[in-house]
Amino acid sequence: MREFSSPALTDGSVGGLADSVYDTADRDPGLVQLSRRQDGDWLPVTALRFRDEVLALAKGLLTRGVRYGDRVAVMSTTRYEWALFDYALWSIGAISVPVYPTAAAEQVRWILAETQAVACVVEHEDHAMTVGAVCDALPDLTGIWQLDQDCVAELVADGRGVPDSLVHRQRLGVTPDTVATVIYTSGTTGRPKGCLLTHGNFAGAADALLAGWGEVFQDTGGVPPATLIFLPLAHVYGRMVQVAAFRGGIRIGHHGQLGTDTLLPALATFRSTFLHAVPYIFEKIYQRAREAAELDGRLELFEQAVEVATTWAAAREQRGLGRGPGPSPALRIRHAAYDRLVYSRLRGVLGGRVRSVMCGGSSLSRDLGLFFAGAGMTVYEGYGLTETSAAITANPAGKPSFGTVGRPVPGASVAIGEDGEVWVRGPGVFGGYLNHPQCTADALYDGWLATGDIGSLDGDGYLTITGRKKELIITSSGKNLAPSALEERVRAHPLVAQCLVVGDDRPYVAALITLDAQALAHWLKVRGREQLDIWAALSDGELHAEIQRAVAAANTTVSRAESIRAFRLLPREFSLDDGLLTPSLKLRRHAIADHYAADIEELYHG
Structure with missing residues (x-):
């Protein structure tokens, strides 16, 4: 078995995920931790205000009977309230259970029944009707709380008489080994299974990301780092981005749709300094840019710009990997000219400040990665599963190898089995599946997770995924x-x-x-x-x-x-x-x- 490891850069977490919200509010109360969209504007939310909102909601949850270890489902698109409920639940040692907002009634019934959820937060009436249709099969479910009916205000009002100390007593009882969330796998090859992810799993994975790529996130030309979260928070990748942002003091906003028609205007106004995305977004942006150039009669110019960007980025890639001198003087001159004519406009579509992007979820073509890097936005492709709390590998800062999913994140290891299967271990690797001991035993061996993916490692430890065993x-x-x-x-x-x-x-x-x-x-x-x-x-x-x-x-x-x-x-x-x-x-x-x-x-x- 061939193996490659990256040394840990952090000492490990203590306590629970909610602690970062309270610690940041004490240390830097005026820090703008979030921007909340209202009537087309992005309104600042300080660390102190967010802490107070989380605490008030946590007290309301206690009055509604939510206790330490209880599971509460959240069925919603990506929005501000997701963060509120996650951190309020974690403040009292409860467990959040994401449900994808387009889930069918039978999927909802299965998840809520298996997790024995005591309540479910829904976004609107359609979601409430979906949950209501299966309530008879959910004896543990005691409440359905609807966001567009201002359930947050109702819960906060209910909890006004609860002392803060009751929440803090619950919060201080949370340890890294406490389960934080049950996230169901995507189910590409079978029925989804609930992954038990602990506070330590999320904290370890988030801290590895911040330690390994902190310079990427902070290199913003003096502008405070910020990122717009548009990935589904029902999926592990979006949740990890949110946790890392709170732990790293990075301002976030929320946008609930992946379609470029609404996403691009949101990105233009929010003005992220870096992004986390899936390949679909870059494929669409590239395609729309090419179409616009063709309609304007500038297709030849655009294709020349693509060729120059790709060549320039490939030369820089080889220099970063110690295999070449980098772009030639003539190539640098051509690249600078196309930067004014083409690349700057492309960056402007994303708000003008984005210089780096973490990308995962599926494979991004090497050519597309090179093009965006050449256009001034380096794409750091990574790889992970629900079982690994998102990324377990990613391309190193300053040394991307396009077409690969990078090297193990700090504190993680990757190995290739005799049959080509990828095995991984690290701080984000989960402890098992809910109610599926045999599946857990089949997936985990002596700290290693058998991913089910087929891949290869090159001599520098870069991983390439070529497919799934079951596919x-x-x-x-x-x-x-x-x-x-x-x-x-x-x-x-x-x-x-x-x-x-x-x-x-x-x-x-x-x-x-x-x-x-x-x-x-x-x-x-x-x-x-x-x-x-x-x-x-x-x-x-x-x-x-x-x-x-x-x-x-x-x-x-x-x-x-x-x-x-x-x-x-x-x-x-x-x-x-x-x-x-x-x-x-x-x-x-x-x-x-x-x-x-x-x-x-x-x-x-x-």
């Missing part, structure tokens, strides 16, 4: 294929939104492909063609030929036995709402295969 496709002829790399190459085409490769126990490999509606409209417009509805587009010969070229380009990187021999265009994208994507926007392969079983059959028998 390997074996054709009827016995050919093994990890589908993710091939899917990524098909998705590189601007018209393609998603691609799912199929072929297990089949004579050849095929694919289901969805189209990006906005990219399709742009494609038709620049060709002077009338807009088509999606059903007309699916039978359009010119469009099929364009997608066939994308498939053919992807096929050039694999053998004939691994190549896509047939594909089908689908009428709509896979989405969270229809249960075909995980909260981190990964494909739910089994769910998609079941949903489109007839289409897959026609790929082989049509």
